[in-house]
Every structure is written in C-alpha cells, then in structure tokens.
Amino acid sequence: MAFEGLADRLQNTLQKIRGKGKVNEADVKEMMREVRLALLEADVNFKVVKDFVKKVSERAVGQEVLKSLTPGQQVVKVVNDELTALMGGEQSKIAVSNKPPTVIMMVGLQGAGKTTTTGKLANHLRKKQNRKPLLAAADIYRPAAIKQLETLGKQLDFPVFQMGDQVSPVKIAESAIAKAKEEHHDYVLIDTAGRLHIDETLMDELKQVKETAKPDEIFLVVDAMTGQDAVNVAESFNEALGITGVILTKLDGDTRGGAALSIKAVTGLPIKFVGLGEKMDALEAFHPDRMASRILGMGDMLTLIEKAQSSVDEDKARDLQKKMRDMSFTFDDFLDQMGQVRNLGPLDEVLGMLPGANKMKGLKNVQIDEKQIGHVEAIIRSMTLNEREQPEIINASRKRRIAKGSGRSVQEVNRLIKQFEDMKKMMKQMSGMMNGKKKKGGFKFPFM
Structure with missing residues (x-):
C-alpha cells in the first residue's frame, strides 16, 4: 500500500x-x-x-x-x-468546459510516466464518466514518444491525433482541438514534451502551447518516489505555467509518501489523480479523506465499493447466491469469481481497504502470491467440463492427468479439491445466515 x-x-x-x-x-x-x-x-x-x-x-x-x-x-x-x-480537504474534480471539447494539457519531466498516464486518464474518463477522449501526440522530441501514445491508443481503442515529429507542438495542439470538434470528442488530452530537467526552452514551448490551446486544465505528472523533488518540480512548473492540478504516479511503489502530503500545503495545487500500479486502469481520483483513512488504518470502503460496482457483474452475483443456496457452485463459477475479484486490483491492496484490516492477526504480513493464483487457474483449466461440475468423479488417475496437464503436483490437485469442498460448505452456511437476516436486494459483493 x-x-x-x-x-x-x-x-x-x-x-x-x-x-x-x-x-x-x-x-x-x-x-x-x-x-x-x-x-x-x-x-x-x-x-x-x-x-x-x-x-x-x-x-x-x-x-x-x-x-x-x-x-x-x-x-x-x-x-x-x-x-x-x-492533503486538500476534499476531492478536486476536473474542470469541464461549457463548450466541448474540454482540453487537458499533460506536462512533466521525462521519466515521470506522463505518456502512460495520459492513456490511463483517457481510460478513466471513458470508464468512470462515459466520455470520448482524443489523444494528441505533441511530444516531438523524445524518441518513440508518438509511437508509444499510438500503441496505448490501439491497446485501449482510443483515437490518437499525430502529425509526425516535424510539425511544431503548437500546430499539433491547435489541429487536434479542431479535429476533436469535428468528430465530437468531449475531451482532448495533449501529451507534451518533457525534459530530464526544467529549462527555459521547455517552458517557452509549453507557454506557447498553453496560449494556443487555452486548456481547461494543466496537469503536472510527477513521480511520487522522488519525494521532495516532486514538490520542487511542482513549484517550478506552477510558477511558469499556472498548473491546475497534480497527478502523482508510482504511489504504489517503495515511496515514503512525502510528496502527496506536502504538495498541496507547499504549492496550493490540488492532487487530482494518483497512479497505483502499472495496469491501464490503475489510476484513481484522489480523495484526501479516503487516503487519510487508509493511512490511519481505518480502511477505505467507499473506494472498495466503487471498484466492486464497476467490476462485478450483478447478474452473475445473483446467480452465485442461488448456487450457494443449493450447493451447485462449480469450479467454473470459482474461476469466474476469481476473475471478478482480481479485477478489483492487487489483492493485498483490496484487503488494505477493509476497516480494521491492520489489526487482523496475521493479515498484515500476508504475502498474496499472484503466481499461486495462476497455479490454481491452471489446475482448474486442466479439468474436463464434467470434472469442473462434478469434482466427486475425480479419481486417482484423473488427478494424475490434471496434475500433468497443469504442470502441478498431485498433492496440489488434492489440496485444491479439498479446499473447494470446504469452501462450498462455508458458502452454504453463509447463505443460510444471510437469508435468516432477511436482507433485501441491492448490490452484493462477490462471495457475500
């Protein structure tokens, strides 16, 4: 965390x-x-x-x-x-233009993850707000910067506007906004050039882009692992450009967190988003109250619920409840549930959002091995359809075949089948307890 x-x-x-x-x-x-x-x-x-x-x-x-x-x-x-x-008191939301598109200028030094964050922000806007962003490749200096943005656009299915590396960033920004208006995009994210350090040439160019694009937001992308240097960078960029918000990347890394706690107080700039992983959905809106709760071990149920609501299929959750009641839960259902829970993010991070998780005996030192989860999936996928639905038919020879097919040992196959049967019994008990409470409808978290 x-x-x-x-x-x-x-x-x-x-x-x-x-x-x-x-x-x-x-x-x-x-x-x-x-x-x-x-x-x-x-x-x-x-x-x-x-x-x-x-x-x-x-x-x-x-x-x-x-x-x-x-x-x-x-x-x-x-x-x-x-x-x-x-850390800012309350969430600072994106300023939306009255006349679309809303233009966001992404700035920062090289190595902070600016181009990747541009893709993550576009993904966030589409998934959380149902927006239609256009990505503009205005970094004409860094080798392969344009190609990187195009690759991200292809991966996420976003259009990327580029004019090569022989056209000025000012012209690219201007043309991208015109293109967005023509094709009815509601956001334009301009990926600008960075440098290894702040210099006058960089700032002059960014000022020209700002003057032409008239952005609604200028987001500074900074690496949280640089500590107080991140605060110094924020001050310098703000003085030259008038930054409207900060996006902190690598907040999930081996960071002491000082940047996140200092930036608002020192510069007055709000933290708008934080990057909490390498995946393209690992960008969260920054909520100071929720982060404070996490730091103090009080959990972050609001973020966990939001993650669940966006990742969990409610129809499947209802089907699961029914299967729990009549003990018809299969290995295929188990695979599906593993997938939905993993969509919430790294499992140790999800556990850290539970209130009081820091006090649960042994939980703090639990190391959740993603490879182990992969081993479980391999074993299940090596079973036939009948075996997944009726584990009781899996005899010794079937176990040897499953072990060979998954590259695991027979002992691991035995352990998984035993754990699965124990889990089915536990689910039956949980289902009975919840029915006894007569709770009505509403959103259900997986396995609940």
Whole structure:
C-alpha cells in the first residue's frame, strides 16, 4: 500500500492513545513527538510537519477533547481531520468546459510516466464518466514518444491525433482541438514534451502551447518516489505555467509518501489523480479523506465499493447466491469469481481497504502470491467440463492427468479439491445466515 512505513508508524502511535480513558497534555506531547518523526521520515516538508503538529496539538489539548467521554478516540479523529485537510480537504474534480471539447494539457519531466498516464486518464474518463477522449501526440522530441501514445491508443481503442515529429507542438495542439470538434470528442488530452530537467526552452514551448490551446486544465505528472523533488518540480512548473492540478504516479511503489502530503500545503495545487500500479486502469481520483483513512488504518470502503460496482457483474452475483443456496457452485463459477475479484486490483491492496484490516492477526504480513493464483487457474483449466461440475468423479488417475496437464503436483490437485469442498460448505452456511437476516436486494459483493 502507499505510505506503508508512515501508516505503520502513525497507527502504532495512535493505538497507544486510542483506548485511553483520560488524556493529558503530556500524553499528547509524547504522541506528537512520534508523529513528527514519522512524518519527517516519510520525507514530508519540514515546515508542513511543523504546522501540522502545531494544529493537531492545539486541537488535541482543547476542552472538546479532554472533557469528552472518549478522549483517545477524539485525538485520533483530530489527526484524521488534519491529515485530510493537509492533503486538500476534499476531492478536486476536473474542470469541464461549457463548450466541448474540454482540453487537458499533460506536462512533466521525462521519466515521470506522463505518456502512460495520459492513456490511463483517457481510460478513466471513458470508464468512470462515459466520455470520448482524443489523444494528441505533441511530444516531438523524445524518441518513440508518438509511437508509444499510438500503441496505448490501439491497446485501449482510443483515437490518437499525430502529425509526425516535424510539425511544431503548437500546430499539433491547435489541429487536434479542431479535429476533436469535428468528430465530437468531449475531451482532448495533449501529451507534451518533457525534459530530464526544467529549462527555459521547455517552458517557452509549453507557454506557447498553453496560449494556443487555452486548456481547461494543466496537469503536472510527477513521480511520487522522488519525494521532495516532486514538490520542487511542482513549484517550478506552477510558477511558469499556472498548473491546475497534480497527478502523482508510482504511489504504489517503495515511496515514503512525502510528496502527496506536502504538495498541496507547499504549492496550493490540488492532487487530482494518483497512479497505483502499472495496469491501464490503475489510476484513481484522489480523495484526501479516503487516503487519510487508509493511512490511519481505518480502511477505505467507499473506494472498495466503487471498484466492486464497476467490476462485478450483478447478474452473475445473483446467480452465485442461488448456487450457494443449493450447493451447485462449480469450479467454473470459482474461476469466474476469481476473475471478478482480481479485477478489483492487487489483492493485498483490496484487503488494505477493509476497516480494521491492520489489526487482523496475521493479515498484515500476508504475502498474496499472484503466481499461486495462476497455479490454481491452471489446475482448474486442466479439468474436463464434467470434472469442473462434478469434482466427486475425480479419481486417482484423473488427478494424475490434471496434475500433468497443469504442470502441478498431485498433492496440489488434492489440496485444491479439498479446499473447494470446504469452501462450498462455508458458502452454504453463509447463505443460510444471510437469508435468516432477511436482507433485501441491492448490490452484493462477490462471495457475500
């Protein structure tokens, strides 16, 4: 998960005070010393840390906390509130033009993932908002930049406008907008050139593109793993261009998270989106309140529900409930459910969105091996249709054939069949419990 080191430190610190019946100034002072160290280790800007600690301390020793019935929990709430405010308070949405297309200019240094993020943003706009974007290849300097965008466009089935590398980026941007109007695209995403470092030539060109394209948004793509350098880059680009928002990439990597916690406070620029993986759907709208909850171990059920609603087939979920009730759940159904759950994202990340997951015994250190899931799929796909529907017919010779076909051992085949039968029994019990509660309709999460 993003901010893993910071999350562990803050959660351990807050856990000490959460259950206290009484909280005094000495308790708060000790807690804030730990919080300060945790934030500094996460590469959060020193001035930002100083202001944050001051605000939390003042509120935490206020009368509304010290005289409350649950002062420890109130202190945790104060930290959550201030952490949310630090990252921007509320979600900053894309500014939409009254006269389509909405033009978004993508800027940033080389290596931050700007071109890939352009494709991810287009994918997000189509999937989440049902929009029709046009991608414009205006990076004429980096070798293969145009080809990369075209490859992404082909992969995602998006049109890509390009005029080669001998036409000025200004002309490309102007022509792309005209093309979008002609073909009724509601968004134009202009992928501009980057540099290894900020220079006057780069900024002059970007200013010319801005003047011609008159973008509704200018998104700066920065690599979260660069820490405070990301904040410095944001300041420089903002000073020259007037950035409207930041997209942080690689927030799922080995990052200390300081950039995400510092950018808004230092530059005033909102974080609009965060990249949480390499897949083309691994771009999320940034919600400061949800990220604060994740960091403090309170889960992020809203994002999990949104992921489920966009990834899970409700008709299949209803069919599954019926099969659970009459014990007709098959290995084919199991494969289908594995696919739907995997569509939610990396499984360890999904588990991290569950409230209190950080306190579940053993869960924190669970390493979910995607290869192991692949092995399970290989075993099931090596079964015949009859075997998938009636596992009880799988005798010793069939097990040897399945093991050979999947490249796994007979012991692994035996273990999977046993686990499958145990799961069917558990599902039968869960189904009976839910029927007993007489819950009505609505969206159902897989296996629930």
